[in-house]
Amino acid sequence: MTTTTLATSSNRRADGENPATGSARWVRIVLTLATVAFIGIFVVLPLANVFAQAFSHGVSGYVHAFFADGPPRGVHMPVRERLKMITAASQARQTRSAIAMTLLVGTTAVVFNVVFGVAAAWAVGKFRFRGKTLLISLIDLPFSVSPVVAGLIFVLLFGREGVFGNWATHFKWPDPFSIYWRGFNGHWWPFGDDQQLEGIVFTPLGIVLGTIFVTFPFVARSLMPTVEAQGVEEEQAALSLGASGWQTFRRVTLPNIRWALLYGIMLCTCRAFGEFGAVSVVSGNTDANDTIPLRVEKLWQSYDSQAAFALASLLAGLALITLLIKGVVDWRRAATVRAGGGGVL
Amino acid sequence: MTRSILFSLVAAIALSAPAFTRPAAAQQTKLLNVSYDPTRELYEQFNQSFADYYKSQTGKTLTVTQSHGGSGKQARAVIDGLQADVVTLALAWDVTAIEDAGLISPGWQDHFPDHSSPYTSTIVFLVRKGNPKGIHDWADLIKPDVQVIAPNPKTSGGARWNFLAAWGWAANAPAFDLSTAEGKQKSDQQAAEAAKQKTFSVYENDSARKFVTQLYKHVPVLDTGARGATVTFAQKGIGDVLVGWENEAWLASDEFGKDKFEIVYPGVSVLAEPPVAVVDKVVDAHGTRDVATAYLKYLYSPEAQEIIGQNHYRPRDTKILAKYRQELPPLKLFTINGTFQDWTRAQKTFFANNGVFDQIYQPTAK
Amino acid sequence: MSVEVRNLTKSYGNFTAVKDVSLVVNTGQLVALVGPSGSGKTTLLRSIAGLEQPDPGAGTILLNGKDVAAEPVGRRKIGFVFQHYALFKHMTVGENVAFGLRVRPWRSRPSRQEIRKIVGELLDLVQLRGMERRYPSQLSGGQRQRIALARALATKPAVLLLDEPFGALDAKVRRELRQWLRQLHHDVGVTTIFVTHDQEEALEVADRVAVMNKGVIEQIGTPTEVYDHPATPFVQTFLGTVNLFRGRIAEDLQKSGETSNGRDPTSPGKATAFVRPHDVEISRLANGHPGLVGEVISTSMTGPTTRVYLQLSDSRELVEAELTRNRYHELALKIGDTVYVSWRKAKVFADDYSI
Structure with a gap:
């Protein structure tokens, strides 16, 4: 309530004529124009260029970047043409696999970071303990470590010559893309897998680790101020009214932090999908480990800039969707505050 | 609201596991080929060709995954645990490094024909259309207003070939036209003699050292890989001349049109022999030794040699090489064994920490 | 339900908030814990509720004669009203009051209609009928206080614990609410303990007053006893x-x-x-x-x-x-x-x- 009133009154003040300074009007116009120009040059123009380049060969060219057919079998055609089609089909297949990999890695990282972030924000926000400041600094560490170094840390830990090299290089786990439903007949575990992967770095697992490392501050950091401001009283009240720990979390804690959580998830998702440095090191440049940003670079280096931009447009699209969600979230929050729900972010 | 967040999370997880209800497919054979930077297109096409061949021979489906990067960096990744079944790198030293880590058994150079090197290449110049700076041979690279684009010899295999080519030219290394039987014989003879020698004056050659020092003063940025350097030159439009792989020069001129670039062949260059090898430790663990060996052997088949020629590498098969004479003209080449004895020696002298390259190269920015 | 505290000690690090305190509150009594800030009164109240754990082995809390050391806060049959009410900001008044009923296990949970009826009755009791759909931020301080009470009473607690119930209100509302609380206690008859730093409030509202200082109870007795016959100089000076x-x-x-x-x-x-x-x-x-x-x-x-x-x-x-x-x-x-x-x-x- 209060916030809204304050905002309105200050808006009114800004809108009104200021008789003391006659120049207020043109100052406002100049500042606004400068802002618009700045955003235009540094945000809108590059973004528009991404889409322009992505569609530079028309819609069919755009689609071709993701779905390209190999050479028809049994049809005679010049060697060079045939090889070009093989390349295009293989490129498109790898692009699709990079999208799937990004979704898998990003989602896994976000799920982990939500669990970790909520736990960390909870611990830091609600309890006092020795070494708390140190813990907060450690949570912030990925912000200050270069992502490439982050990737190298995992290579140094889990690489063949690393600290846990012996164990890690022989660590076998199922390829998530090969997991399928085999049912319960005869098994207690209903999932089977066709493929096993070995090792940690240079496999999707390494990519997940690298991504989690560089993204873990996002959820925790966006939750901490809210959780801290929240205090413990509402939760204690819920407990005293007979709610279980889970009920308290689900019905009291979560609704209070939902906007902050959503915001953190959004930041975390964008970064997880867009991470390059850390992932680049632990991917071992292997095509099967490509995420969207790695793939964009490879396409660019294969002189296929249209396909690179087409793929990049997906990330740009994600950014736009994030912007949209943020808009809706802000609007919803304002609405709740106006209604008196007090959705404090 | 919370319910919808939970729901979307669940939905996202479900969507990201697309093959969730797939029935068990037949066991697929997989190979990982760890290669150097410019061979992307070559292996993309070769892999398809080999997979078809393999299926026709065995009925099994084969998936080959590629990994490309600076040759030295790639070797490092294999040593660090990248599960490469085969390596197809830019130079023998990088394979030797993997051998030293105990992953490849010694003697790998004798497992396949031509020192396990199914194709060769050389170092040429790529200049902008019309050759505005008049670059025709190595000497022209150090003209005052020439900017040279080349990758970093510490990470890139191609860059090390660049370095050796420049050094060999400046040291007047004897070169031969290897497309003729006579030239080949002379070259082999020279290599055999070199193997017996203890000291190599070429490493102490003052004019070579001076020339190479000068040359790297003309390089504004060092990319980590050959492809990065090509992109810098061709796509970003930086520099007057790209010193690099013959195949990279051709690829750039194919991709961007003949009206943009010209390829300049210097009077003398180096014979680059990119080696291939099976990574013994990995194939034994994966049980892929047979398919990996077949894969590399197939590189010497006529079909593969054709793909190699199409991608502007020089096929070992003389008949197919002759077919591409227009694009891959004969020129005088010196070999690493004839001129520098072997890669181990060249690597230690030139590219090891505090080697010649570290002594002569200071980043221009500082 | 009677409340008995035996030899309770609670410390935070080096600071001992409550020192070897014993207290008996009989069923239906309205007792005030009064003392300056830092005297340990809130700690004592929270220990009774189970929101704080006594130092290991230092003290027993008996509710109706039963040791509740192992019982978590939700199972002690207490209703706790927090100093700043701790209303659930994202829930309406009705949802707040119904919370304690809705989180019950499925078998003992009243039906929707029953819950609505109970909420209505409680809002009647706190004289806020018709406010079900409002959000806490739309209420005045005194109204919030009464909602917090209604919420605590919804689960029919055997003991009502109030932490500085009128601390955040202005003088006039405070005086009104005091009378109202007395009346409410008379009507509901639930054993009630409340904490206050205001001696006037304690003397006016409570049946019995426990005066606390530096972690100990200096005196406990009826308002007249403690006012007219203070046992210690502290009690004498503190009460007026x-x-x-x-x-x-x-x-x-x-x-x-x-x-x-x-x-x-x-x-x-x-x-x-x-x-x-x-x-x-x-x-x-x-x-x-x-x-x-x-x-x-x-x-x-x-x-x-x-x-x-x-x-x-x-x-x-x-x-x-x-x-x-x-x-x-x-x-x-x-x-x-x-x-x-x-x-x-x-x-x-x-x-x-x-x-």
């Missing part, structure tokens, strides 16, 4: 203004007035007499009483009474006296007048007592 007269027991003090039943007045040594302002007597004449001489410094009118500030001529100490308006007019005091001071009633403590 007092004047201090220092002197030697049985000599000066005896001379200057009547004594008390607190400490043995015949024991030798230094002692202090505590006299409430309304027990101070002022006269123009030394009419037989062994009095002290003082000078009028200032006067102030506070409603029905008038306060007169005096300075004693021998000890230079200040004395506050509270006179009825009639008496004040009778005396016709002016600033600078010299008067005689004595008291109707005093409480004497030997000086080994520290305040």
Whole structure:
């Protein structure tokens, strides 16, 4: 309530004529124009260029970047043409696999970071303990470590010559893309897998680790101020009214932090999908480990800039969707505050 | 609201596991080929060709995954645990490094024909259309207003070939036209003699050292890989001349049109022999030794040699090489064994920490 | 349900908030824990609720004679009202009140209609019928307080614990709510313990008052007992203004007035007499009483009474006296007048007592 009133009154003040300074009007116009120009040059123009380049060969060219057919079998055609089609089909297949990999890695990282972030924000926000400041600094560490170094840390830990090299290089786990439903007949575990992967770095697992490392501050950091401001009283009240720990979390804690959580998830998702440095090191440049940003670079280096931009447009699209969600979230929050729900972010 | 967040999370997880209800497919054979930077297109096409061949021979489906990067960096990744079944790198030293880590058994150079090197290449110049700076041979690279684009010899295999080519030219290394039987014989003879020698004056050659020092003063940025350097030159439009792989020069001129670039062949260059090898430790663990060996052997088949020629590498098969004479003209080449004895020696002298390259190269920015 | 605390100690690091405290509250009583901030009253309340754990092995809490050490807060059948109400901001008033019913396990959970009925009744009880759909942020402080009470009562607790229930309210609302709380307690009859730092509030509302200081209960008794017969100098000073007269027991003090039943007045040594302002007597004449001489410094009118500030001529100490308006007019005091001071009633403590 209060916030809204304050905002309105200050808006009114800004809108009104200021008789003391006659120049207020043109100052406002100049500042606004400068802002618009700045955003235009540094945000809108590059973004528009991404889409322009992505569609530079028309819609069919755009689609071709993701779905390209190999050479028809049994049809005679010049060697060079045939090889070009093989390349295009293989490129498109790898692009699709990079999208799937990004979704898998990003989602896994976000799920982990939500669990970790909520736990960390909870611990830091609600309890006092020795070494708390140190813990907060450690949570912030990925912000200050270069992502490439982050990737190298995992290579140094889990690489063949690393600290846990012996164990890690022989660590076998199922390829998530090969997991399928085999049912319960005869098994207690209903999932089977066709493929096993070995090792940690240079496999999707390494990519997940690298991504989690560089993204873990996002959820925790966006939750901490809210959780801290929240205090413990509402939760204690819920407990005293007979709610279980889970009920308290689900019905009291979560609704209070939902906007902050959503915001953190959004930041975390964008970064997880867009991470390059850390992932680049632990991917071992292997095509099967490509995420969207790695793939964009490879396409660019294969002189296929249209396909690179087409793929990049997906990330740009994600950014736009994030912007949209943020808009809706802000609007919803304002609405709740106006209604008196007090959705404090 | 919370319910919808939970729901979307669940939905996202479900969507990201697309093959969730797939029935068990037949066991697929997989190979990982760890290669150097410019061979992307070559292996993309070769892999398809080999997979078809393999299926026709065995009925099994084969998936080959590629990994490309600076040759030295790639070797490092294999040593660090990248599960490469085969390596197809830019130079023998990088394979030797993997051998030293105990992953490849010694003697790998004798497992396949031509020192396990199914194709060769050389170092040429790529200049902008019309050759505005008049670059025709190595000497022209150090003209005052020439900017040279080349990758970093510490990470890139191609860059090390660049370095050796420049050094060999400046040291007047004897070169031969290897497309003729006579030239080949002379070259082999020279290599055999070199193997017996203890000291190599070429490493102490003052004019070579001076020339190479000068040359790297003309390089504004060092990319980590050959492809990065090509992109810098061709796509970003930086520099007057790209010193690099013959195949990279051709690829750039194919991709961007003949009206943009010209390829300049210097009077003398180096014979680059990119080696291939099976990574013994990995194939034994994966049980892929047979398919990996077949894969590399197939590189010497006529079909593969054709793909190699199409991608502007020089096929070992003389008949197919002759077919591409227009694009891959004969020129005088010196070999690493004839001129520098072997890669181990060249690597230690030139590219090891505090080697010649570290002594002569200071980043221009500082 | 009765509440009994036995030898409870609770410390935070080096600081001992509650020291070996024992307390018995009988079923249906309304007890106030009163004391200055930091005296341990809130810690004691939270320990009873189970929101704090006593130091290991230091103390037992019995509800209806049963040790509840192992019972978590939700199972102690207590209703707790927090100082800042801790209403669920994202829920409506109705949802807040219904919370304790809705989180019950499925089998013992009342039906929707029943819940709605109970919420309605409770809102009637706290005189906020029709507010179900409002959000806490749309209510005044006093309304929020009453919703917090209704929410705590919804689960039919056997004990109601209130932490500074009126602490955040302005004076007028506070006075209204005090009367209302008394009435509510009378109607509902639930055993109630509340914490306050306001002695007036404690004396006005509670059946019994426990005065706490530095982690211990100094005295527990009815409001009259603790006010009129304070057991310690702290209780005396804390429950209202007092004047201090220092002197030697049985000599000066005896001379200057009547004594008390607190400490043995015949024991030798230094002692202090505590006299409430309304027990101070002022006269123009030394009419037989062994009095002290003082000078009028200032006067102030506070409603029905008038306060007169005096300075004693021998000890230079200040004395506050509270006179009825009639008496004040009778005396016709002016600033600078010299008067005689004595008291109707005093409480004497030997000086080994520290305040």
